[in-house]
Amino acid sequence: MKVLVTGGAGFIGSHLADALMEAGNEVRVLDNLSAGSLENIRRWLDEERFEFVKGDIRNPKTVRKAVEGVDVVFHLAANPEVRIGAQSPELLYESNVTITHKLLSAMRDSNVKFLVFTSSSTVYGDAEVIPTPENYAPLEPISVYGGAKLAAEALISGYAHTFGFRALIFRLANIIGERSNHGVIYDFINKLRRTPEELEILGDGTQRKSYLHVSDTVEGMLQIFEYFRKGSKIADFYNLGNDDWITVREIAEIVSEEMGLKPEFRFTGGVDGGRGWKGDVKFMRLSIEKAKKTGWEPKLNSYEAVRRTVRELLKIL
Template sequence: MIETKILVTGGAGFIGSHLVDKLMEEGHDIRVLDDLSAGTLDNLKHWANHERFEFIRGDMRNPEVVAEAVKGVETVFHLAANPEVRIGSQSPELLYKTNILITYNLLNAMRGSNVRYLIFTSSSTVYGEAKIIPTPEDYGPLEPISVYGGAKLAAEALISGYAHTFGFKALIFRLANIVGKRSNHGVIYDFINKLRQRPDELEILGDGTQKKSYLHVSDTISGMLTLFEYFKNTNKTVDFYNLGNDDWITVREIAEIVTEEMGLNPELRFTGGVDGGRGWKGDVKFMRLNIEKAKKTGWRPKLSSYGAVRKSVRGLLLTM
């Protein structure tokens, strides 16, 4: 069992709220810290009056808010972040504040606390354009091609430095593209919105050959909790795990699944993209993570990339 009390930063968001659901179901005392900039209380309303649930609305850019949130906590799942990769080309300052600065504030607050474990959701974008696919955790040198990826890598480095210096254990997950209900950004969400506005045509960023690995949020949560239990029993101060899938899927194939599930037959219009067919500047065109290290602990995804995408489309169509 995971030590209680547990703090989940970003717990009102897409992945965070699914994590809160699972931790509450397991009987833990949960405190959520979220400023609701990307998340919503609707994701947590079923726990609102539960005696083991506490919600703090606060901005992690304020060190006092973070210091208060970590009081009495032994384990922190740090999911708070700006989840939009594309924002890096528009506002690097915002990505710094909502990824690096908030992580720094959390780590500083942890120095004077009883926190023993920090679990951080990083991203496959830290690998950049990897020359080895599927990409293992020990791939290097890490060369992100987006400001988002750079911010995630900076947060990883801070966490590692603080863990080794100040005596807590840190587990870092490098996530593939995570999909499922409650998601409010990403290619599936965008396609559904576009088709609802114009059912006869679907604009697709890039040339459609972008190919990536997708993981359903249910498999993500099971992976995080399984690997955390395993990590606690190791002698490592910091460890890294990829969470993704063994297969991958193209943007065109995702578009075809979405249109099929919506019962539509639109014209697919590709923008052509930038830099050889990428959807945007900084978009990693081909991404598949090596998940053998995670699978050795007994975890493996139940849904393939294709299955994850189809289940996500069906879930979003019911809730969007």
């Protein structure tokens, strides 16, 4: 295949680009490097099958040229920070909805057959059914981030049905691993580096969520895409997560243990019943039964993924 990966120099995007290159595909990465890094894809820059385009999806000429001649677009470009929604909803809308609309407009005039989009578990909000299946309704995001992801999903589905391409949408749990530069594990490590004797923990520590290592994520995306492309659905949705979940306090304990520290935990108490911030979903675990039916299953559970990620980040931070 000839593949375009938007956000391909970022955390998940660069791991996806690695896997696509290792499988022998032609890969074009479009990234403005606002969150990504050339270091993440440096190993491929001199490869004939690899092309890096530094550019912004909001530029019509840039994105139109980027989609030329590709068979599938993996759309991962976005602002990954959930918490920014309370301070700058405009930025989240622009970096999730606006850029998706620009990409879809470019695809409308091209012969791209498939679009794969990384959405988020936040589209479910405070789901009353846990583990939460893909057909859960009504979808009621409680953060601007979740709302922006849901808006992007709706646009993609509408464009796919109207303009003749097929769309696969992944709703991701918390994805962690090497090259991540945000999130609870990253924050804990940096806080403990600054003050080894104390660790501030947002919320009451009882927040419980599912975590998936990026290696399992990329494997799932590619395996399910192969399953999807052999079918006939115009648009389909898959959760990617784990069968178990882990509390924020347990993550803090693992990070402290791996760093050889015994800090005093200081909980902020949080908002709205112990959440870390306004819009934080306190309990999240996705049903992955639909994904498992395609033959995919995560190799690492949430606890194993957290511990492996801590060790990976400690090598570079």
